[in-house]
Amino acid sequence: MHRTGELYGHFETLEQQKESAALGMWIFLVTEVLFFGGLFLTYTINRHAYPTAFGAGSNTLDLALGGFNTVVLIMSSLTMAMAVWSAEVGKKQLVSIFLIATLVLGTVFLGVKVIEYKQKFDHHLIPGSGFDIRYHAEHPTATDNPGKIAEEREELEKAFAKDPDLNAHAQLYFSLYFGMTGLHALHMIVGAGLLVWLIKGSFAGRYTPQYNTPVEIVGLYWHFVDIVWIYLFPLLYLIDRHH
């Protein structure tokens, strides 16, 4: 396959090449919607079946960290959009700056996710034989606020009264929590890899107003991953916060 500048030989024009790449990414994103869709469906059915357990599981998540991450991710979408815009108007330096900013924000998101996962591990909330949704309420550490722990215990009592099998059903919630956020994090990691590749190209001055397809389609991908989180955040963190 020969190549003239940025134009591959099987295309007639750069516009045709760009149109193909963008359409290809859109179609790929459609497959991603269906891919995550299977998990969203599974979530919906199980939440409908076990509302109490899903509420109890959701309330164990750290709202502050989740909220912070949501802001970080939305910011990263903004910087990504700015990178695409900078490439289109030919501001080569800005492209690099915004791409690096996006990468940094993405990494912050993943770092916070690690902290959250670690917390769940400490609280015995990893699905498996050691899973115990009451563990944290019954084994508070010195840093925990005793008032909050008492509240947590009371909530769990009520939940167990409604659903005696709460522990098993909460485990389903956490299977989905780790499945969905894990798959999302995997997409973030792939996205970070793509950003590193883009930053390399941008340092080499590859992206111009005539040719910026890679920045544009990685941008599409990044926004998609962001949107998945916009759905995950309320479904996983916010479903039972009304009292």
Add this chain to the structure above:
Amino acid sequence: MSATPNSNGGEQKLPSEHYLNATYGIRSWLLTTDHKRIALLYLASVTFFFFIGGIFATLIRIHLLTPAGYLVTPETYNKLFTMHGVAMIFFFLIPSIPAVLGNFLIPIMIGAKDLAFPKINLLSWYIYLIGGSFVLYSFATGGLDTGWTFYTPLSSIYSNSAVTPAVIGIFINGFSSILTGLNFLVTVHTMRAPGMTWFRLPLFVWAHYATSLIMILGTPVIAITILLVALERLAHIGIFDPAAGGDPILFQHLFWFYSHPAVYIMILPAMGVISEIIPTFARKPIFGYSFIAGSSIAIAVIGFLVWAHHMFVTGESTYAALTFSFLSYLVAIPSAVKVFNWTSTLYKGSISWDTPMIYALGFIGLFLIGGLTGLFLACLGLDIHIHDTYFVVAHFHYIMVGGAVMGYVGGLHFWWPKITGRLYPESLARIAAVTLFVGFNLTFFPQFILGYMGMPRRYHTYPPEFQVLNVLSTAGASILALGYLLPMIYLTWSMRYGKVAGPNPWPATGLEWTTASPPPTENFDVTPEVTWEPYDYNNRPDLGLGAGTPSPAPAHGDD
């Protein structure tokens, strides 16, 4: 042969440089981005899996020669039919026509130099190989006994066979299918030559467009589903485990959401092949072009709304079952539109009985039986009686083997001169086609009767009164095997020794026949410009086809 003017007009010579001899060496094949070479890589790999699946089928048929089971233990029998299904469906039928013929032909048919993403095309072949390796590993290290449907909780909890590597292999292989579908969709949208409007596209391309839609919309769902089964086995996440509050029926919904449309991934491309063959050998424009094109899309769309007809006996809501039954009947409409249009094309045509045509006519007959018995199964009351019997086995083999494989083999014959530049021996090929047809019917027609009389599928023994029909079926299978071996032998032979075909041996009207056989690496020396309507057999003086002139006879390898 006779004195009718031959489309070849005289001695033909192979072009001096073409895609097969442009570069040499193993690297030039393993790192190729040429869609035609990738098609041949796929041809070799799907043929390999067809052999694997065929060996399992042979063992099954030998085992069922006697009521008590002749050959293997019950456990091994479970593994045989499972591995037969997995190899044939995921690694032969689904990639067969799209990844071999579609890959080879779609860019040429629309006048492009290659698919839109040549590297991704090669990547999809490697993904196929990696997925296939996992599945072969599963076959070799204990096999697989869940049935190709992987129903939970058998697959997720109880099976002691090598389920995990198999589901990982199928998960990986799904991405090969997704990338092929994505590549085709983008190619059809952005790579068409000047003048190649949507309604001048060959129906083969329309069929693949519809197939690709199913590939990109359905395959991700089976991917995540089968991944959940793997996680269930590895980490006991509980999603499909009733003891943990999960729902095993959810698996069936998710599974069939892909696997029913997957039937259309197998049959739609075959319908595309038939739509090319019929007008060529009837020497007539195809009847109802836009209806055939639209019916492909209609089948793809309705196909997504019928999945729960596989689950009538799971205790799903009566209203849901009624709806799914009704929607399943609806699929018959676009399917019948195709059959009626093909037969109308034949009406008053100048029909020649060439090998591809024999396959095409065989396809129509077998698809008719397969399709109509599908209506039996879509019928709520009747399905309770014949669910999970050999009636179902016979029905889907009529669609998948009688339909999809006949289309595939017929298509291979039709485009073999284009792919290799050479003709196969025609009389031998006709004998093979008839052998296949006879062997197929003898194998599977008795199974309709067996099923209707109540023989359940997937059992390793049966009552003695079913023996005659089972022996007939096994006898048919041996004829069928001969019918497959013959083309494998003479097609391979013809690659080297066949008579040189020339660019357009039949002749046919598609763009692929305007370039050399085999085509050059970039398909056309100059980007073609399309100024004619599709299948215009009455009005192509450039091919010697016009009203009033006698049609040129097709060229044959043994003329």
